[in-house]
Amino acid sequence: MxxxxxxxxxxxxxxxxxxxxxxxxxxxxxxxxxxxxxxxxxxxxxxxxxxxSKDKLVRVVFKFYVDRIWQEQKHLLESDLPFNEKLEKITFGKGFQADQISEKFFQDFMKDYASGQSYVEELYMKEALPLILQLFEEGRTQGDVDPAVSDEAILFYLQMFQEYLQREGVAQAVLPIAEDLTKLFFYGIAGKSGE
CATH class of the missing domain: 1.10.10.60 (Homeodomain-like)
Incomplete structure (x- = not known):
């Protein structure tokens, strides 16, 4: 160059x-x-x-934003950290800083996500999903994920979250409680298991 x-x-x-x-x-x-x-x-x-045009700039910026967050998450998922540390850093790390994103931007982002042709959806299916499944397998191996919980159940649970987040108007309700929802997703209502 x-x-x-x-x-x-x-x-x-x-x-x-x-x-x-x-x-x-x-x-x-x-x-x-x-x-x-x-x-x-x-x-x-x-x-x-x-x-x-502004519309094309917006599409490029969404992709730029998603790629930046994904590279941080991918690096973490592929690291040698133990399952619990990976999970904590992915869940509560700086990748998705809900408190620093305007509600309007979050709504715009989720509108793109709900379009059914979202770059986020494509990236999730091609790259993130295999690494997420690998993460949960590591968790099973390290004794942090119940081996009785199947990949299918985990994927179904992820799909429920995904489909709900694609509904119009959900962004307003989700943004203020994003961290709580993430904790519930990974630890349930009883908190961290085994502690």
Whole structure:
């Protein structure tokens, strides 16, 4: 990659970073191209040259956001940490910072997720699901997951969460209690088992 291409890619990344920060803070509809341009220190024309429209920029930024979170989670899932530490870091780590995301951005994100053609859904099926199943197998091996609970039951439980989150209007209810729901998902209403 020559110097021109490197500068071009850096500008695109700066625009995506700026757009993501503004979208997270205010939601997609409230953010203008001129605000993104100001934050990225580029002209509006540059944004249109790279992304053609705000809608295309939004799609690229969603993918950029999901990829960034997934790379952190994937690195953790593939690490040598014990099951309990992986689970705790994945569940309560910095990947999904619900308290730092505007409710409007979360609604926009979940609307994309509910579309049925979401990049999140595709990534989950192709990459995340096999690693999640591997994680729970590690948990069984280490004595932290009940071996009597089948992969099918775990997947069914994950599917219930997934389908509910795809319903319209759920985002408003979920965002303030995201951490509680994650705890319930992994530990049930009795809290951590075996302690």
């Amino acid at each position: 020559d110097g021109f291409e490197k500068r071009r890619e850096q500008k695109k990344k700066d625009i995506m970073d700026a757009a993501l920060a503004l979208f997270i803070k205010s939601g997609i509809q409230k953010v203008s191209i001129s605000e993104i341009a100001g934050k990225a220190k580029v002209s509006q024309v540059t944004i249109y040259n790279y992304f053609e």
